[in-house]
Amino acid sequence: MNFAERMLHIDRRIIFLMIGLCTLIPLLYPVGLAIKVSPEVKSVYDYIEALPEGSVFLLSLDFDPASKPELYPQAVALLHHAFKKNLRVIGMTLWLPGTGMASEVVSRVAREEGKVSGKDYVFLGWSPGASSVIINMGQDLYKAFPTDYNNQPTTELPVLKGVQSLRDVAYVISLAAGSTGIETWYVFGKDKYKFELGGGCTGVIAPGLYPLLRSGQINGLIGGLRGAAEYEVLIGRKGNAVAGMDAQSATHFAIILLVILCNVFYLLTRTSKNRAEQSLR
């Protein structure tokens, strides 16, 4: 077995260790590589920035704890931005397993910004049905959510004054980890009730959502941890996403290097096999 063959049969745990170190070292000793803001993230920022004070902003946290590393920093950045702009924030989720986490992030950021539940923001919680919840909210928000997450009647909340349905919402953003999310909000919400829709998503589903962005079905898209880092840069509040970007770059570099090396070793092995076969003839 020559060197190339030995490398192709390397214990995969060595590769795991290498990737682990490439992630860990930049987290411990950050370099601070530059982060360039993409137009799709800037569109979301610009739209929120242009909203007048007191506008209704709905953030649907459609993910569970499994997608927390990517979408939680997005939620934190968006909520800080919305609260800083004094928007009336409505939080909710279409994903049952993410209810507790969604409630925690909304109330935590609100507390940090000095906002009061019921007056400046409300977390509606989860309701079953996904698409039917959106349709229901489009007809009558109070029928879809008679009470908020804290069991307060939604009809009595000052934050919802003047809001009857989704038609009264200025901007909706869905932070999605799967098909129940941005697409559902577009198909059953925006298309019918004519509000502006933006999106934030995990890296895995981002390529599938770019057609919606191009066609104007969503006005902006925050993709993965990278998108969250870009948004943190835009609002001038560097958090976990920016901190993770050095590690992301290092791991990507390591993976590219491994892919190239693997191909080189494969080609070397194939060449040596061909030579061996020719010599046998």
Next chain:
Amino acid sequence: MSFEVILGAWVATGLTLFILTFLYQDNPLFKLAEHLYVGVSVGYAIVKTYDTVVIRLIYEPMVMQGDWWLLIPLAIGALMLTRYVPKAAWMSRIAFAFVVGVGSGLAIPRVISSYILKQIEDTVRPLASLATDGSTTFTYSLLNPASNLNAIVLLIGVVSVLFYFFFSVEHTGPGKAVARTGIIFLMIAFGAAFGYTVMARMSLLIGRLTDLIEYAQPQYGRATWWLLAATIATLIVFHARRKGTEPPQ
């Protein structure tokens, strides 16, 4: 810092480390964390569903506000439970028919409009537009720098990929060239998707390692260090015990 926060940090750290041990090899610590994840997820879902659906959306409106008409959807939903009684199982079809019928009725027109018509419109819109009298005008011009070259690339991509999946015609001659172009577009799409997937998976690792670094701080009782030591020690013990029970080669 409150006791609950510290306890949560220790549990999160322990379970993260247990799951990561799978990278070394399958072991009981990983299995413990895996089973806990499944159990807690299901338990949480049951409790939240009961609280939201049964209590808040059914019991409270009916008993406190007198919305007794909710008995109708409740009865339709309850029909699904008849599947557990073989003789009455046919009644569950009524509930399923209702769900499928309403679901299809709501979804099909909206999905066709959003995913097919809107996307077709966006594909051809930069090239052609409809005049007020209903006639079509070709708006793209190679001589006009304002024309969008990306629109041409997209159109070629859409048509060639669709042709690649059109199996009624043999892919020979010019058809082969179109199908090959379609494959190239598909490969680029798969590459982009794979790149994003790698980015997403690395983000998850970054998230967990960020938490492990945070929980290694003294205010959390250096949970990461203690639990890392305990996990490694346990793995060594398991490894030694497994070695002892393995049949000789």
